[in-house]
Amino acid sequence: MAKKYQVVGIGNALVDVLAPCEDQFLADNGVEKGIMQLIDTARASELYGMMGPAKEVSGGSAANTIAGIAALGDRTAYVGKVKADQLGDIFEHDMRAQGADFEVPRSPADAVDETGRCMVLVTPDSERSLNTYLGVSEHLGPDDIDPAMMADAEWLYLEGYRFDGELSHAAFAKAIAACKGAGGKVSVTLSDPFCVDRHHQAFRDMIRDHIDLLFCNEHEMAAMYPADTLEESIAEAASRVEIVACTVGAKGAYVARGGETVLAPAEASKVMDVTGAGDLFAAGFLHGLVNRRDMMTCGRMGCVAAGEIIGHIGARPEADLGALFKEKGLE
Amino acid sequence: MAKKYQVVGIGNALVDVLAPCEDQFLADNGVEKGIMQLIDTARASELYGMMGPAKEVSGGSAANTIAGIAALGDRTAYVGKVKADQLGDIFEHDMRAQGADFEVPRSPADAVDETGRCMVLVTPDSERSLNTYLGVSEHLGPDDIDPAMMADAEWLYLEGYRFDGELSHAAFAKAIAACKGAGGKVSVTLSDPFCVDRHHQAFRDMIRDHIDLLFCNEHEMAAMYPADTLEESIAEAASRVEIVACTVGAKGAYVARGGETVLAPAEASKVMDVTGAGDLFAAGFLHGLVNRRDMMTCGRMGCVAAGEIIGHIGARPEADLGALFKEKGLE
Numbered sequence A, B: 001m002a003k004k005y006q007v008v009g010i011g012n013a014l015v016d017v018l019a020p021c022e023d024q025f026l027a028d029n030g031v032e033k034g035i036m037q038l039i040d041t042a043r044a045s046e047l048y049g050m051m052g053p054a055k056e057v058s059g060g061s062a063a064n065t066i067a068g069i070a071a072l073g074d075r076t077a078y079v080g081k082v083k084a085d086q087l088g089d090i091f092e093h094d095m096r097a098q099g100a101d102f103e104v105p106r107s108p109a110d111a112v113d114e115t116g117r118c119m120v121l122v123t124p125d126s127e128r129s130l131n132t133y134l135g136v137s138e139h140l141g142p143d144d145i146d147p148a149m150m151a152d153a154e155w156l157y158l159e160g161y162r163f164d165g166e167l168s169h170a171a172f173a174k175a176i177a178a179c180k181g182a183g184g185k186v187s188v189t190l191s192d193p194f195c196v197d198r199h200h201q202a203f204r205d206m207i208r209d210h211i212d213l214l215f216c217n218e219h220e221m222a223a224m225y226p227a228d229t230l231e232e233s234i235a236e237a238a239s240r241v242e243i244v245a246c247t248v249g250a251k252g253a254y255v256a257r258g259g260e261t262v263l264a265p266a267e268a269s270k271v272m273d274v275t276g277a278g279d280l281f282a283a284g285f286l287h288g289l290v291n292r293r294d295m296m297t298c299g300r301m302g303c304v305a306a307g308e309i310i311g312h313i314g315a316r317p318e319a320d321l322g323a324l325f326k327e328k329g330l331e
Helices: A023-028 A041-050 A061-071 A086-097 A135-139 A147-151 A160-164 A166-181 A193-198 A200-210 A218-224 A230-238 A277-290 A295-309 A321-327 B023-028 B041-050 B061-071 B086-097 B135-139 B147-151 B160-164 B166-181 B193-198 B200-210 B218-224 B230-238 B277-290 B295-309 B321-327
Strands: A005-010 A014-020 A036-038 A055-058 A076-079 A116-122 A128-133 A153-159 A185-189 A213-217 A243-247 A252-257 A260-265 B005-010 B014-020 B036-038 B055-058 B076-079 B116-122 B128-133 B153-159 B185-189 B213-217 B243-247 B252-257 B260-265
Touching: A005 A061, A005 A147, A005 A166, A005 A277, A014 A086, A041 A116, A041 A128, A055 A086, A061 A076, A061 A086, A061 A153, A061 A185, A061 A277, A061 A295, A061 A321, A086 B086, A116 A135, A147 A153, A147 A166, A153 A160, A153 A166, A153 A277, A160 A166, A160 A193, A160 A200, A166 A185, A166 A200, A185 A200, A185 A277, A193 A200, A193 A218, A200 A218, A213 A218, A213 A277, A218 A230, A218 A243, A230 A243, A230 A252, A230 A260, A243 A277, A243 A295, A252 A277, A252 A295, A260 A295, A277 A295, A277 A321, A295 A321, B005 B061, B005 B147, B005 B166, B005 B277, B014 B086, B041 B116, B041 B128, B055 B086, B061 B076, B061 B086, B061 B153, B061 B185, B061 B277, B061 B295, B061 B321, B116 B135, B147 B153, B147 B166, B153 B160, B153 B166, B153 B277, B160 B166, B160 B193, B160 B200, B166 B185, B166 B200, B185 B200, B185 B277, B193 B200, B193 B218, B200 B218, B213 B218, B213 B277, B218 B230, B218 B243, B230 B243, B230 B252, B230 B260, B243 B277, B243 B295, B252 B277, B252 B295, B260 B295, B277 B295, B277 B321, B295 B321
Parallel strands: A005 A076, A005 A153, A014 A116, A036 A128, A153 A185, A185 A213, A213 A243, B005 B076, B005 B153, B014 B116, B036 B128, B153 B185, B185 B213, B213 B243
Antiparallel strands: A014 A055, A055 B055, A116 A128, A243 A252, A252 A260, B014 B055, B116 B128, B243 B252, B252 B260
16 A cells, blocks of 8 residues: 655754845855854844845745655655744645645744744855754654654655754654654755764764665765765765765756766756755655656756756745656656 | 935735735635735635745835835835734834834734734736735724824825724824924825725825825726726826826826826836735835926836836835836936
8 A cells, every 4th residue: 555655854844034135244244155054042133133124935944845745746744843823824834735744733832932944145146045043943852753654654854954953863763763664765865064064973873774865965975975076975875875866056966876876967047046956856856756767867857846946036846846847858 | 404204104014925826716715806805814814724835025015115215225114013923023124124214112922913914816917816914903093103203204105005994094194294294295095996995085085185195006096086087087186186196007107297197108027926016116206206306207216116026026126126227217
């Protein structure tokens, strides 16, 4: 019997607060360009006070991936923590409206930590610099994991950012055990090179022991498996997991499986905001995988989905991804 | 001595919740196309549950106008009510970050009515259908009006939608008295033809007794001064106020003053979402007016600002309006 879910994602449930800015703004306000920085409540308030008018769009890395897979019509669920507040309403609405299940009980209205948000500063070169106030999403722990849901998933998709949370290691372990125990497979995204540095051994152990599919970009790959060349790092990763999918920016993505590596070409027509490019690559790739497509097709689907997301502001799909795949002859 | 504010706007403080939808969705869910409908909490919840993933952008008709004027570097303030909740934070941030003053005390976190929101459903023809849950913005009353601020304004800009609120008639009267008593002038926008029908006599009395500049579109004009032709309606309006600015969609806008009427041509390059077109027309027009430009230039500035806003999702400016004016030889 088919499992209820093709992909279940676990990660930081965040609402993105997106605003354009000049490079000088980043320098003036101590924001490191192009990466994710965790910030506390005071810093979040200070930075928000300095930044320009913004738009709010549901975000969160794994949540973006699950939204993309749901938009493609696959059976998905998402696990992440929000509060019973207005941003929590927005996050929950957008996830369910996209067709994904989202059943995690929300922390009550009188809880201290609010729904998390990520201030996304987009510079004129379309690069994004992320400033994340985790809020209640930080507290995702084993109690939030429903083993029955994990057992009913073909694939788990774990967000590397969650390695920053002590309780989440146990949550991931519980989810992996339930999923694998029922014959499911597990994927992880490395999320960020600095996150990899912070938790190198934990990533290494999990990848070696449990991971079937590894998502990353070239910078995260270099942090995870340092080597003289990207090819060597990919080979190193591929000796530990069944599939490696490593995005390489404007060149596209390498996909390695069973001793063979292919390069799927990038598919962006215009670049406005690279927020969510990696998340949507994973969405397209997993869509191909659960529909039994070959590695090159999975990689190309990933690149087309990533190309859609960087063409507009925000990391949730706006165009019909399935129609884009058809245009490209992929479905 | 120059007044502190060139334009002070008063209206419904709302956060827009924008989502694309098909025409069938409007029909299935009893949404009237192209107009504004007031909805209660239960209906807001029901409709939000049915609609697709959305983006949140600060809105509110007069607030959009003030944001546009502030973006052009003029001295502005906005008066409208929000609650001390997350959507209130967003509204306040976006207004101040744009450079407008916003000092109205927020209703406390334990108040029943939340910050208002407007569900904006955008159909494939780029038309928008507005479903407004007013929340706390409905309670804007005389106590929210600071006479010193009104006396320090060259122009007041009043949002016709507020005629739906009993207390707001008294708030408008208080603001007008303070502004005019100090030599200021008063403009109003008719906002919506059905709103005009609901409060026809109140609009008539206010226009006759207090208004110097009337903003409307052709449908609102026909509701306000019914006649066989638009020209006759405009003439009727022009006999009562100093300036009439009436937008006529893709044709542009008629501006009538002192027995002379000019047509400023529309300036849209692409149309994605007409939300806020009228609001930004008023912003461009008032920017021209407070900078002592002739009527044709004011009208053209209005059309350029409206053209910017309909080229993207959301009713707050994204491009540099001043730079657009320069490109068109207007500044």
